[in-house]
Amino acid sequence: MTELHLWLRHEARTTERRTPIVPDDARRLVGNGVELTVEESPQRVFPTGAYEAAGCRVAPAGSWVSAPPDAVVLGLKELPDEPAELTHRHVFFGHAYKGQPGAAALLRRFTAGGGTLYDLEYLVDDTGRRLAAFGFWAGYLGAALAVLQHRGRLRAPLTPTTKEELDGVLEPAPGDEEFTGLVVGALGRSGRGARAAFAAAGTDPTCWDLAETRDLDRPALLRHDVMVNCVLATSPVPPFVREQDLDDPGRRLRTLCDVTCDVGSPLNVLPVYDETTDWDAPARRLRDAPPLDLIAIDNLPSLLPLESSTDFSAALLPHLLDFGVSGPWGHCLDRFRRAVDAHGVDRGV
Ligand SMILES: NC(=O)c1ccc[n+]([C@@H]2O[C@H](COP(=O)([O-])OP(=O)(O)OC[C@H]3O[C@@H](n4cnc5c(N)ncnc54)[C@H](O)[C@@H]3O)[C@@H](O)[C@H]2O)c1
Structure with missing residues (x-):
């Protein structure tokens, strides 16, 4: 089995103090064999040291752009405007499927780089129920x-x-x-x-x-x-x-x-x-x-960054441990492919 390498990125938005993975759940991921890199982030509600103590590797803010190609980059909100081509698998709220401003541009960045968006809004069970939400x-x-x-x-x-x-x-x-x-x-x-x-x-x-x-x-x-x-x-x-x-x-x-x-x-x-x-x-x-x-x-x-992160992380954890291309992640992948097709751009997945 290929080992999962998760890369928790710093959030570009300066008022965003939440995180999809809190240190206690980071420890659980590491304990289950997941390699977890955590970017330094001045505003994240949990100090970077707490992740380090949980067994995570620390990397500078924004260094996901040069993360190993197999790393899955995890965040909550929008990516910075650069790079123009996204090569990794990204897990975050993309707001890219309902014609929102910037949606087509974001999808183009994914298709240009061959990367994939696993949009957390579409992490659902087979009845369509959201599995992690705020x-x-x-x-x-x-x-x-x-x-x-x-x-x-x-x-x-x-x-x-x-x-x-x-x-x-x-x-x-x-x-x-x-x-x-x-x-x-x-x-x-x-x-x-x-x-x-x-x-x-x-x-x-x-x-x-x-x-x-x-x-x-x-x-x-x-x-x-x-x-x-x-x-x-x-x-x-x-x-x-x-x-x-x-x-x-x-x-x-x-x-x-x-x-x-x-x-x-x-x-x-x-x-x-x-x-x-x-x-x-x-x-x-x-x-x-x-x-x-x-x-x-x-x-x-x-x-309420602490409480909302803690609840969200607890809901997301079991699904991160089961990261793949089927089940709830399959729904995310399917939604991404349909959006890419609807925009008429070549996809790299
Ligand atoms: N403002 C924010 O920061 C913020 C943050 C998170 C979610 N939201 C938004 O809040 C909304 C609700 O999210 P949620 O997670 O609670 O959804 P949910 O699916 O858990 O609950 C929605 C509820 O609305 C009810 N409903 C639907 N249509 C209705 C109608 N016509 N009359 C009465 N009730 C109706 C449903 O039966 C359900 O009980 C979403 O639009 C979500 O995007 C906003």
Whole structure:
């Protein structure tokens, strides 16, 4: 059997402190005969020394470009713009199959170099269920930020924190008014996270999923103070909130958090804004009287890098130990080949 050589790269994005493999799981990989090289990374939430102590070899940031050809390069977010030709097998979230900006260019880099993208979004079982995802913490943060905004205690810019710290500020303080929360998509990963954050904030939210939105009761939706949208829409449905609903005299809704962030997509269930918010300016006022604030941040789990990395790594570990061309990795490979074919470029796999 060929020994697997994994190469954990430094993330190019400076605010990205998460990692797909935490030191404890690195030790498990090494213990199972995997060769693991870890690039130095100033912002990664775990120190490089912890990986070294786990038996990993350390390499300079960005040195994956000259890694041995058989190394599998592992990361989370986008690759740097260079080199133009990608020769390795890469495991990360490529965001390259839904016509996203830069998608075709990324696929061209793979085909030019003969490399392969194993996109983590398509690491699924035979029923199509995602095997490693950050959804829970996205929902947790989405609801937590919405509650803080509603209580007038959201401070910008946002910076990465820990769950312990976050729960400390979420706890209701004397004088905090009671409010009603609504989670839509409540049965999914981020929906469960949102429910947990509402619980930490001392509120038991209304929970809606497919059954409750089939015949949508918009007036009931608008009677909640805080709404967190966590749906994963796969086909267009009538919007949950429309522009005219913002001026509905019966609206109690004051804070709307869109964890889904499908802005601009035909699947968007909240077509009341056209730009996401970010860590520097997390909330945007959509209406003044009565007020309505929007939070739509598309990299929420990065705000809890330790907890989200630990959970993600635990979910990914068994699949890394089983890295290959069949099973879940076969689904990734298949999706890559179809994308390459759809773009009409020669593929090198
Ligand atoms: N903002 C961020 O940083 C961030 C991070 C991770 C994920 N996300 C996004 O969050 C969304 C949810 O992810 P997830 O992992 O929780 O997905 P999931 O598949 O675990 O859950 C989605 C839930 O939505 C429900 N749903 C689908 N259509 C619905 C409808 N019309 N009405 C009511 N419920 C409906 C499903 O039944 C399911 O329970 C995805 O779009 C994902 O891309 C955002």
